[in-house]
Amino acid sequence: MTLAEARRLLFELAGLVDDGTVLLKKAYRRAVRLHHPDLNPGSDGESFKLLERVATRLRQADQL
Numbered sequence: 001m002t003l004a005e006a007r008r009l010l011f012e013l014a015g016l017v018d019d020g021t022v023l024l025k026k027a028y029r030r031a032v033r034l035h036h037p038d039l040n041p042g043s044d045g046e047s048f049k050l051l052e053r054v055a056t057r058l059r060q061a062d063q064l
Helices: 004-013 024-035 046-060
Strands: none
Touching: 004 024, 004 046, 024 046
């Protein structure tokens, strides 16, 4: 996964538009609240797992 793909997926999962004004950490926190299985019983958990892979990639590049 490239950094650009990881960034795009993070904003997509958070339901935000990447217009340069929203910080990645803010988008990540929003996405976690939306997709965490304990906070959202209707979530299947797959989107949360994808979110964790995205966050790991961004952390490796010191972007998150």
